[in-house]
Amino acid sequence: MSYANVNGIELYYETHGAGRPLVLLHGGLGSGEMFAPILPTLAADRQVVLPDLQGHGRTADIERPLDVRVMGDDIAALIDHLGLDRPDVVGYSLGGAVAMQVAFHHPDRVGRLVAASAGIRRDAAYPDILEQQGQVNAGAAEFMKATPMYELYQRVAPRPEDFPRLLDKIGEALAQDFDFTDQVRSLTVPTMIVAGDADMCPPSHFVEAFQLLDGGLRDGGWQGEGRPTGGHALAILPGLTHYNLAISPLFAAVTRDFLEAK
Structure with missing residues (x-):
């Protein structure tokens, strides 16, 4: 458990296990702790680096927006700080979006990429999800006090009183339009797109991302001569939603399988 002063932020991270390095990035309003159910599987023969992203977990927020592109730069800088040699980067939800940014802008820092439950266009999410995201702001803090996200934040955050501020920043980030179609099409890092079969975006969206690859x-x-030329893969995981994919043994299994592929 340590902090790294990188890219203008004091980034908290933990290291588990030993072996080829794997950087594992959590979802929004979470922390590295969310992977506890699958961490033993992933760290069985890997060195797993678990950062807490800006404003999440034990990483205090700083005076800048929550922008996945800048957060991707944070992770690239952490990789350099730790002297990791092209670690695999695995991310879920917000972490999946950040993981993609690392591969888009710092492909020389990444071995393989797994992006789970991370849509590549804002309009790919179901309309009711976009409506719910539009209600994320500081005013929702009171209603979230009974949630695991609030409990986690109060327990580990350096400034627990910042929770409403985090909700405001997340709401502002969710309101921004984005379309990473061109960046996905240009990926040179072997990439696996992962989603639950009942995720925030329909399975067809993740198939679309796979087709870009x-x-x-x-x-x-x-x-296998007709498989994607860049070594890419797609996994639509049965029986899973956006809310339980990150702790599923199935997610851990397909991730290990892809990362160990030759």
């Missing part, structure tokens, strides 16, 4: 366009062939 040369996937799902033809038969794979007996020897």
Whole structure:
């Protein structure tokens, strides 16, 4: 458990296990702790680095917006700070979006990428989800006091009173339009797109992202000769939603399988 002064922020991180490094990025309003159910599987033969992203967990917020592009720079700087040699980067939800930014802008820092439950266009989310996201602001803090997210924040945050401020920043970030189609199409890092079969975006959206990576366009062939040329993959996980994917043994299993692929 330590802090790294990188890219203008004191970034909290933990390191678990030993072996080839893997940077594991949590979802919004969470922290690295959210991966506790699957961490033993991932750290069985890997060195897993668990950062807490800006304003989350044990990383205090600073005077800048929550921007996945800048947060991606934080993680690239952490990789350099720790002297990691092209670690694999795995992220879920907000962490998946940040993981993609690391691969978009710092491909030389990344071995393989797993982006889970992270849509690549804002308008891909279901309309009711976009409506709910529009209600995320400081005013919702009182209603969230009975939630695990609030309990976690109060327990570990350096400034527990910042919770309403975090909700405001998340709400502002969620309101911003985005479309990373071109960046996904240009990915050079072997990438696996992961989603639950009942995620915040329909499965067709994640298939679309896979198609941008040369996937799902033809038969794979007996020897895999028709698979995507960049070594990319897609996993739509049965029986999972946006809210339980990150703790699923199935997510851990497909992640390990992809990261160990030759």
